[in-house]
Amino acid sequence: MNISSETIRQRFKDQGLKNTPQRTAIYKALVETTSHPTAEDLYQHVSQDYPMISQNTVYYTLGVLQQAGLLREVNVGHDRARYDGNLTPHHHLICHGCKSIVDVMDKKLNKISCPSGLPSGFHITDYQIEFRGYCQACRPQTA
Amino acid sequence: MNISSETIRQRFKDQGLKNTPQRTAIYKALVETTSHPTAEDLYQHVSQDYPMISQNTVYYTLGVLQQAGLLREVNVGHDRARYDGNLTPHHHLICHGCKSIVDVMDKKLNKISCPSGLPSGFHITDYQIEFRGYCQACRPQTA
DNA sequence: GTCATTGCAAAGGATTTGCAGTTCC
DNA sequence: GGAACTGCAAATCCTTTGCAATGAC
Numbered sequence: 001m002n003i004s005s006e007t008i009r010q011r012f013k014d015q016g017l018k019n020t021p022q023r024t025a026i027y028k029a030l031v032e033t034t035s036h037p038t039a040e041d042l043y044q045h046v047s048q049d050y051p052m053i054s055q056n057t058v059y060y061t062l063g064v065l066q067q068a069g070l071l072r073e074v075n076v077g078h079d080r081a082r083y084d085g086n087l088t089p090h091h092h093l094i095c096h097g098c099k100s101i102v103d104v105m106d107k108k109l110n111k112i113s114c115p116s117g118l119p120s121g122f123h124i125t126d127y128q129i130e131f132r133g134y135c136q137a138c139r140p141q142t143a
Numbered sequence: 144m145n146i147s148s149e150t151i152r153q154r155f156k157d158q159g160l161k162n163t164p165q166r167t168a169i170y171k172a173l174v175e176t177t178s179h180p181t182a183e184d185l186y187q188h189v190s191q192d193y194p195m196i197s198q199n200t201v202y203y204t205l206g207v208l209q210q211a212g213l214l215r216e217v218n219v220g221h222d223r224a225r226y227d228g229n230l231t232p233h234h235h236l237i238c239h240g241c242k243s244i245v246d247v248m249d250k251k252l253n254k255i256s257c258p259s260g261l262p263s264g265f266h267i268t269d270y271q272i273e274f275r276g277y278c279q280a281c282r283p284q285t286a
Numbered sequence: 287g288t289c290a291t292t293g294c295a296a297a298g299g300a301t302t303t304g305c306a307g308t309t310c311c
Numbered sequence: 312g313g314a315a316c317t318g319c320a321a322a323t324c325c326t327t328t329g330c331a332a333t334g335a336c
Contacts, residue, residue: 017290018289018290018291018334018335018336019335019336020290020291020292020334020335022291022292023291038325039325039326040325052292052293053292053293054292054293054294055293055325055326056292056293056294056295056326056327056328057291057292057293059325059326059327060291060292060327061291061292063327064290064291073220073221075218075219075220075221076218077216077218077224078216078218078221078222078223078224078225078300078301079221079325080221080324080325080326081220081221081325081326082221091258093258093261093262093265093267095265096268102261102262102265104258104260104261105260106258106259106260109255109258112252112255112272115234115236115247115249115251115252115274116249117247117248117249118236118245118247119236119245119278119279120279121278121279121282122236122238122245122276122277122278122279123276123277123282124236124274124275124276125239125275125276125277126274126275126276127272127273127274127275128272128273128275129255129270129271129272129273130270130271130272130273131258131267131269131270132267132268132269132270132271133265133266133267133268133269134265134266134268135262135264135265136262136263136264136265139264139266160315161309161310161311161314161315161316162310162311163309163310163315163316163317165316165317166316181300182300182301183300195317195318196317196318197317197318197319198300198301198318199301199302199303199317199318199319199320200316200317200318202300202301202302203302203316203317204316204317206302207315207316221325221326222300223299223300223301224300224301
């Protein structure tokens with residue numbers, strides 16, 4: 001999905017973030033992919049346009065954007081962090097083999113009722129379902 | 144939940160794993176807690192009985208047990224890995240504040256139907272719901 | 287002008303790897 | 312006896328931190 005510089009500028013402004021070319025490029029790259037890239041992936045991608053960019057900037061920017069609520073982290077194992085710029089509520093499908101992450105946009109999954117037997121005083125803010133399995137390419141031979 | 148040495152011995156044997164005191168101690172510690180400890184936590188715990196144990200043994204053992212299907216990893220952010228020796232299907236509740244992980248055993252959550260719109264050829268093996276929020280102690284003042 | 291942001295380099299922390307000695311089956 | 316396991320040390324990988332220079336507002 002494409003996103004205009006104007007939209008990005010506005011979102012940054014709304015969150016009180018300064019608008020720099022590097023930050024814009026990182027955010028744009030993240031929003032326009034569904035691959036749930038790592039910091040390294042984003043660094044590689046943005047480096048094409050900004051060869052002087054440092055990894056630090058990528059990490060710092062991702063931290064700032066996360067704090068501003070403009071992205072989410074997605075976890076696959078305890079590996080390197082992966083990022084998602086899609087803020088529409090959705091879930092994920094993760095391939096055990098290649099660790100790819102696919103969005104699951106099925107809306108009926110957003111209506112799960114609060115589980116029973118919670119510790120008293122615990123307040124749930126949100127939830128996420130992680131489906132796991134094998135994509136076509138990684139499917140075991142026996143399947 | 145307590146587990147006997149005999150049960151552990153049997154499980155290891157079933158999986159073709161050698162039965163060593165260190166391995167038994169690590170597995171026992173993991174099964175008997177619901178705290179979803181880190182490798183470091185387990186190392187600290189087992190060190191009380193086996194002062195000479197190395198961190199490497201803990202990591203190696205956790206890897207072996209995971210491959211044998213005797214434990215699961217649970218992820219909180221991309222932080223250090225956390226482990227769960229409870230193989231009964233269940234879900235988790237994670238506190239944004241203290242990062243504690245609480246088991247959610249509600250059986251009705253195990254019957255979610257396969258989502259629509261999956262990529263063709265993708266085969267789901269299992270899924271897990273991660274509820275997030277704040278425990279009583281970490282609850283924001285405004286709540 | 288001021289403070290957030292950037293880039294570079296170095297540090298940090300968790301986990302993995304190499305390897306020799308030991309232990310289980 | 313042989314392969315798996317253990318412990319120690321060193322290495323690796325991802326991420327964070329320190330700091331001076333730059334740039335956005």
